[in-house]
Amino acid sequence: MSRLHADALATLQGWVAPTTDQALLRDRYVCLLDARPDAMTRDCLPDHLTASTLVFNEGATRVLLTHHAKARRWFQFGGHPEPEDTTVAGAALREAVEESGLQRSDLSLDPVPIELDAHLVPFCAPGTAVHHFDVMFAATARAGARHAVSEESLDVAWWPIDDLPNPDLASRIAPALARLGHSPSS
Structure with a gap:
């Protein structure tokens, strides 16, 4: 994972x-x-x-979310890097593909992070106060792309960006849309 480590360090050091x-x-x-x-x-x-991705439809009016099986809440797609990952953006894209059922060719990922989020994850290592230092990206799914529920999810569904099931996601929408070249009202 030395390439991934070096990429994460360079990505974060260069991130404004x-x-x-x-x-x-x-x-x-x-x-x-x-x-x-x-x-x-x-x-x-x-x-x-960790690495995650907010996936938007082409019109940037909806976001595809996963109802996480362990957390029992709706989130963006994401998780732990794997040994084959060489970039943090690549890890985020792989997680989005695995958890959404979309094909890699269905997604266009912006390689610049939109947000960092450090949060406690009680189920990651039971008995230990583990924090995920998440690096979040944004992607656009092509029109007509079909999603599916993964074994890590209870459900996968499109949500209007102004009616999200998890209020924590609302603050992430505007920066993600800005990175993708949209405004929240466009």
Whole structure:
């Protein structure tokens, strides 16, 4: 995973954070990567990096979400990098494909992160306070692409961007749409 580690470090060091809070979070991620060669693996405890993707329809009016089986909430697609991943954006895209049932050819991923989100994940390593240091990307699904429920999900469904089932996602929509060249009202 040394290529993935190097890519994550370069991606984050080169990322222009949109807010002071995001810049501070980016610095925490970089410190973790500097300190831990295994930061891209789930073996790095108590914290490690993950990658996720918000998937929009071509008109950017809907977002495809997964009803996560373990968390029992609606989220963007994402998870742990795998040994074959060589970039953090590639890990995010692979997770989106695996969890959405879409084909890789159905998705156009913007390779620049839209947001960083460090959050506690109680089911990742029971008995340990594990934090996922998530690097989130945005992608557009081609019209007519068919999604499917994966074994990690209870459901996968399109949601209007102004009527999301998880209020935590609402703040992520505008930055994602901006990266994709849309405004929330277009």
